[in-house]
Amino acid sequence: MGNTETVLIVGAGPGGMEAARAVADLGKRAILVEAKGEIGGTPYSSYATLTPDLQETEEAMGHIVRGIHQNPAIDLRLNTRVVKSEGEVGAFHVTLESEDSTQTVVEVGSIIVATGFQHFDPGRETQMYGYYEYDDVITLVDAERMFKSGAIVRPSNGEAPERVAFIQCVGSRDRQIGNQYCSKVCCGIASKQSIEIKRMLPNAKVFIFYIDMRMYGFWEDQIYWKAQEEYKVNYVRGIVTEVIRKGDKLLIKGEDTTMGRPMEVLMDMVILSVGMEPSKGVDSHVIEPLEALLFSCCRAAPGRQIFFRGIRPPRLSFARRCAVVVSKDGDHGRR
Amino acid sequence: MEPLNLPITGTKVETSKVFERDPETVRDEDLREAIWELGREGEWIVQPVPEPYYLAPTKFGRMKKIPLEHTWHHKSCGQCGHIPGYSTSIFWLNRILGYDYFDPRDQTSCTAWNYYASATSNQAAQAAVAMRNFSAAYETGYYPLIHCGTSFGHYKEVRHELVHDAKLRRQVRAIIEKLGRPFVMPEEIVHYSEWMYAVRDELAARVQYDLSPITATVHPACHYYKLQSGDAIYDPEIYGGQRTAAVTGVVQTLGAQVADYSTWYDCCGFGFRHILVQRDFTRSFATLRKIEVMKQEANPDVVLTHDTGCVTSLDKSQFAAKAHDRQVGVPVMSESQFAALALGAHPFRVCQLHWHSVDYRPLLRKMGIDVDRAWAEFEDDVSKIKTGELDYVTWEHVL
Ligand SMILES: Cc1cc2nc3c(=O)[nH]c(=O)nc-3n(C[C@H](O)[C@H](O)[C@H](O)COP(=O)(O)OP(=O)(O)OC[C@H]3O[C@@H](n4cnc5c(N)ncnc54)[C@H](O)[C@@H]3O)c2cc1C
Ligand code: SF4
Secondary structure (H helix, E strand, C coil): CCCCCEEEEECCCHHHHHHHHHHHHCCCEEEEECCCCCCCHHHHHHCCEECCCCEEHHHHHHHHHHHHHHCCCEEEECCEEEEEEEEECCEEEEEEEECCCCEEEEEECEEEECCCEEECCHHHCCCECCCCCCCCEEEHHHHHHHHHHCCCCCCCCCCCCCEEEEEEEECCCEHHHCECCCCCCHHHHHHHHHHHHHHHCCCCEEEEEECCCCCCCCHHHHHHHHHHHCCCCEEEEEEEEEEEEECCEEEEEEEECCCCEEEEEEECEEEEEECEEECCCCCHHHHHHHHHHHHHHHHHCCCCCCCCCCCCCCCCCCCCCCCEEECCCCCCEEC | CCCCCCCCCCCCCCCCCCCCCCHHHCCCCCCHHHHHHHHHCCCCEEECCCCCEEEEEECCCCEEEEECCCEEEECCHHHHHHCCHHHHHHHHHHHHCCCCEECCCCCCCCCHHHHHCCCCCCHHHHHHHHHHHHHHHHHHCCEEEECCHHHHHHHHHHHHHHHHCHHHHHHHHHHHHHCCCCCEEECCCCEHHHHHHHCHHHHHCCCCCCCCCCEEEEECCHHHHCCCHHHCEECCCCHHHCCECCCHHHHHHHCCEEECCCCCCCCCCCCCHHHHHCHHHHHHHHHHHHHHHHHHHCCCCEEEECCHHHHHHHHHCHHHHHCCCCCCCCCEEEHHHHHHHHCCCCCCCCCCHHHCCCCCHHHHHHHCCCHHHHHHHHHHHHHHHHHCCCCCCCHHHHC
16 A cells, blocks of 8 residues: 655755645645755756846745745655665655665655756766866856856966857767757856856957857847847857867867868867766666656657666666656656 | 977876766777677687786776787788887887787788778678687787777777677678688777886886986877777876876886877878878878977977877878978887887887988987997998898897
């Protein structure tokens, strides 16, 4: 006999929090399990401001986070992981383990896996962007850290950069490394950050080197056109293949695909628009009992970006914004 | 030209960011288990890496077995014709270290040059050549060690195809059976510069000269590390584990300085098709994109690399640029030749530098080698051969 009134949600990022709130709104009980000591997921821990309004993250997400803490129908378990999961839809027995190794078994009818993503590690890039060689090559995430600290500077010398280049699609849309998909947010985030840099350093020249800009809906007007028209950010259609040091500058090499010519341009700082990969937090004991359902769910939406990193091939990748939902009546789908 | 006295920053990265290797993230699958599995299923014989072997770290943390001895030396077509000292130095080093090796006379050229030049051959023929060489090695009981970067990279791609394509496997197997040979896949495909890396400390212990005044620039060979890159040797100490440690790791361990330059990732200019049908492009690329940039940015005493085509293009293109008064004139050789020189090998009898185009004498003098005496000895050998007093130079002369 399972407990169909209770839903287990693994991961308390934006996806998991929203799922928990929705479960509570439906009058059911949510057990929200988070591996870390804080909820809010990647944006809450890593980003200074959020699209589309460039609002501070604390301000934009604070009320959602507080709402979770205050909701009596949400049983939040911090510093907790799933270590075992058995049973079937409608009657799962899931063993949770907290930081002090205490184990508890919960009976739940459905499980929502919202373990999120991790940023692509540019050390794996087949093209040579020098992230682990040069201080002045940073990622979108490093830049967010700088925005949080209130200054954007070249890490090598602490000076304000005069020329900044964003390189798009680092770790995404790249068959060579096995990530064919578009990460969908990095064009918007690079545009957002380019505005922020121009606000902080109005004399800086900012370039965005892209394959094609994918703004996905509402970010187009608020960010993309604004960056170009108000902030004079230069969007260059081109593929950068290499970043190397030349004196105290960085030389970016590649091809300007509009002009159809090779290009070599000097920059003070390069920001890699790293994409997303499935979270390593998706451990096998969470997935194993769900895998068959997850795969059929993905078959139901072929080609869609419903990703999940399974433990067996095909390795579907992560869930963005939310999760695969496996519920009692087998009505699994995506939110 | 006046020395430039450029600061040498070496291969230590200036950033505190650390690349964490993760074998899970390697994009080229680790084929080893599949190779053994096919062996168990009777698809082929797997030739294990002979013990003792060295475990070398690769880019994503997988450890690669590098045989120390009982190696079967797969030479390179361009090498023997243009820079024979490349392979002789490898053999000399094996002998100095007391390692047993085999220098076969019945090896087939890998044909990858033509393949990369879009010129000839097909999938089955390419794979058959590779497997024919592997079977030849197996029959001798020695383990293949590939001298050429292109053969090495190409064989890894062929191995990938053979693992995944049962039809191709059957086709090639039939050819090998017709030749009356066993169908063999080595456990690892190993490049000679990986062997050099594996024995670098042993080499360093035998160095005869102070190499600290010597600055080298390294050209990493594209086909060594850009094909199936998860299989090439990387070391966190060398450019943060972001550039291959082959060559660089050896040169530094021997005591010389390695200087960086901004076109390190570029091709040497060989380009396969270019060297055949557009040789001017090769000449310009090798000199203007590589040698001149090295000279401007690092002012090296020598350029070291680990592939035949690279040594040849970088060395033998410089005469053309020199005719146009460009800033060239840096000797080029393999790190095996450089290491052999450092360990006291004869520059001409062993390293055969007289086959190289750019003047290497200033380098040898800076290393502390009496080049005039060595040349006189070599001339003496030649006159003895002319008079019939000597048939040829033997290992006894040079060890
Ligand atoms: C550089 C960048 C900037 C972005 N900026 C914006 C923006 O400005 N605006 C916007 O709307 N979107 C932005 N996004 C997208 C946004 O971050 C994601 O869409 C969102 O975080 C997805 O939420 P999630 O809950 O699926 O995953 P995550 O945010 O990754 O949360 C997953 C949670 O699960 C937890 N977890 C993982 N494994 C386990 C486990 N086994 N057990 C328990 N817990 C586990 C993690 O600790 C984490 O708290 C950005 C993305 C990137 C890459
Ligand atoms: S959102 Fe833009 S940068 Fe990110 S993967 Fe898609 S196209 Fe590339």
